[in-house]
Amino acid sequence: MYPKIIVQTELKTGDNLILLTKSLQALPERLISGPEMKFIKEQHKIKVEMIPFNRLDHWVVIQFIPEEKEANQRREKCRLAGDKIQLFLNEHKVNQVTLCDVDSDEGETMALLEGMALGTYQFFKYKTDKKGVNTLKKISLNSKKIGKKTLTEFNAILNGVDFARDLVNEPNSYLTATTFANEIESMAVKAGITVELLSKKKLEALQMGGLLGVNKGSHEPPVFIILEYKPSRHRNKQPIVLVGKGIVYDTGGMNLKTESHMENMKTDMAGGAAVAGTLLAVAGAKLPLHMIGLIPATDNRPGPRAIVSGDILRMHNGMTVEVINTDAEGRLILADALSYAKRYDPELVIDLATLTGSAVRAIGKRAIAGMQSDAKKEFDRLSSSGAEVYERIVELPLWDDYGEEIKSDLADIKNLGGPEAGAITAGKFLQKFTSYPYIHLDIAGPSFLDKRDSYRGQGATGVGVRLLMGFFKQKTS
Numbered sequence: 423m424y425p426k427i428i429v430q431t432e433l434k435t436g437d438n439l440i441l442l443t444k445s446l447q448a449l450p451e452r453l454i455s456g457p458e459m460k461f462i463k464e465q466h467k468i469k470v471e472m473i474p475f476n477r478l479d480h481w482v483v484i485q486f487i488p489e490e491k492e493a494n495q496r497r498e499k500c501r502l503a504g505d506k507i508q509l510f511l512n513e514h515k516v517n518q519v520t521l522c523d524v525d526s527d528e529g530e531t532m533a534l535l536e537g538m539a540l541g542t543y544q545f546f547k548y549k550t551d552k553k554g555v556n557t558l559k560k561i562s563l564n565s566k567k568i569g570k571k572t573l574t575e576f577n578a579i580l581n582g583v584d585f586a587r588d589l590v591n592e593p594n595s596y597l598t599a600t601t602f603a604n605e606i607e608s609m610a611v612k613a614g615i616t617v618e619l620l621s622k623k624k625l626e627a628l629q630m631g632g633l634l635g636v637n638k639g640s641h642e643p644p645v646f647i648i649l650e651y652k653p654s655r656h657r658n659k660q661p662i663v664l665v666g667k668g669i670v671y672d673t674g675g676m677n678l679k680t681e682s683h684m685e686n687m688k689t690d691m692a693g694g695a696a697v698a699g700t701l702l703a704v705a706g707a708k709l710p711l712h713m714i715g716l717i718p719a720t721d722n723r724p725g726p727r728a729i730v731s732g733d734i735l736r737m738h739n740g741m742t743v744e745v746i747n748t749d750a751e752g753r754l755i756l757a758d759a760l761s762y763a764k765r766y767d768p769e770l771v772i773d774l775a776t777l778t779g780s781a782v783r784a785i786g787k788r789a790i791a792g793m794q795s796d797a798k799k800e801f802d803r804l805s806s807s808g809a810e811v812y813e814r815i816v817e818l819p820l821w822d823d824y825g826e827e828i829k830s831d832l833a834d835i836k837n838l839g840g841p842e843a844g845a846i847t848a849g850k851f852l853q854k855f856t857s858y859p860y861i862h863l864d865i866a867g868p869s870f871l872d873k874r875d876s877y878r879g880q881g882a883t884g885v886g887v888r889l890l891m892g893f894f895k896q897k898t899s
């Protein structure tokens with residue numbers, strides 16, 4: 423749970439205080455004593471940006487806005503500063519703090535708040551000793567510039583990220599496809615989102631050969647999760663469909679992953695979690711958009727009935743796929759969801775998937791590999807949202823000739839290309855199942871971090887939720 427963030431119109435004496443400012447001169451003298459000002463000046467001279475001091479019953483933190491010309495870079499530095507402040511406050515067992523935007527603009531203030539809030543995230547569900555739990559539970563915002571609507575949207579986004587991170591951090595011992603679906607269902611019911619869960623029987627009737635094929639090695643049934651948010655005054659005539667990869671655990675199947683490659687594979691449903699978290703955020707912010715979420719869910723395991731190399735699957739859209747490698751399973755379940763999406767006559771479909779090691783090797787954990795077909799304008803808008811929220815997208819091409827790699831001798835296509843350009847050939851595979859403006863986001867790198875990286879934390883990052891919300895907010899403003 424993130425700290426609650428509320429508006430506070432008046433400063434109270436005794437409150438812990440953060441003063442966010444561009445300059446020394448702007449600091450309000452009525453809040454700072456002479457000796458304190460002297461101390462701040464000395465620190466500022468030697469370029470210290472965060473200056474905390476203690477007043478026995480409360481803390482004051484002076485935070486100078488980091489120097490950086492470009493607005494997106496400056497905001498990112500504010501997020502990093504926010505994380506440092508929350509680390510400091512939690513270390514000193516502070517429960518609440520008031521942030522005062524002395525002369526920062528809305529973007530800088532909200533970025534600092536965001537860094538603070540995201541930085542406090544912890545996953546303590548399985549820890550018996552709760553001693554290390556963060557104490558900071560409430561952040562008040564004392565501002566003349568920032569209104570209620572901004573804060574409502576902000577809290578909605580945090581809730582969405584929080585939800586996604588919790589799901590990704592859940593181990594497979596708890597999170598089967600069924601519990602995954604149930605968690606999403608109970609969130610959706612509370613948020614006013616319609617849910618439908620398609621059982622194995624229904625998937626057989628729909629001939630979802632990709633999802634059923636991947637599920638064959640499992641002792642757990644698959645689920646296809648359908649979410650719909652349709653506010654009465656939505657602006658889009660045709661819905662926007664989000665598709666998320668929901669492999670609750672990827673062992674590789676019969677092409678079993680070896681050594682450390684399997685270690686963090688509970689993150690393989692991070693795309694599905696991001697889709698559910700985004701719908702939660704959209705509903706919480708009451709954005710006037712008709713949205714659909716599709717999440718095919720199963721684990722990928724070897725088992726007596728598991729698919730093997732050479733098997734041929736008939737997919738939901740009737741196409742046949744030769745399985746070369748059972749570890750390239752994400753594209754098999756997504757293909758069914760992408761062809762299912764056609765029934766909504768969507769304006770745009772965006773999928774999020776921890777799809778390829780190739781994307782991680784190409785761009786690491788700091789960016790998303792993005793591809794598009796027939797959606798250049800929307801892709802550019804999404805990319806600019808990515809730059810703003812710092813969930814950055816690097817575009818890879820979906821040029822026709824890359825499709826040569828996935829031609830099969832026996833079936834319509836195969837599920838694996840050559841050893842090179844694996845992120846692109848995976849994208850080409852998915853594109854075969856689309857017939858609408860389409861964006862594919864490979865989040866294999868940034869979805870999960872082995873060690874803490876500032877406000878992005880350790881473990882699940884919830885990547886995708888802030889990116890999509892930035893994009894949708896722009897669309898509706």
Ligand code: BES
Binds near residue numbers: 866
């Ligand atoms: N789930 C993995 C991709 C992945 C890698 C996610 C690293 C998160 C971190 C995907 O299903 C996979 O196994 N891809 C393989 C396919 C290959 C063996 C055919 C890959 O890209 O390495």
Ligand code: ZN
Binds near residue numbers: 674748751752
């Ligand atoms: Zn795999």
Ligand code: ZN
Binds near residue numbers: 669
């Ligand atoms: Zn996978």
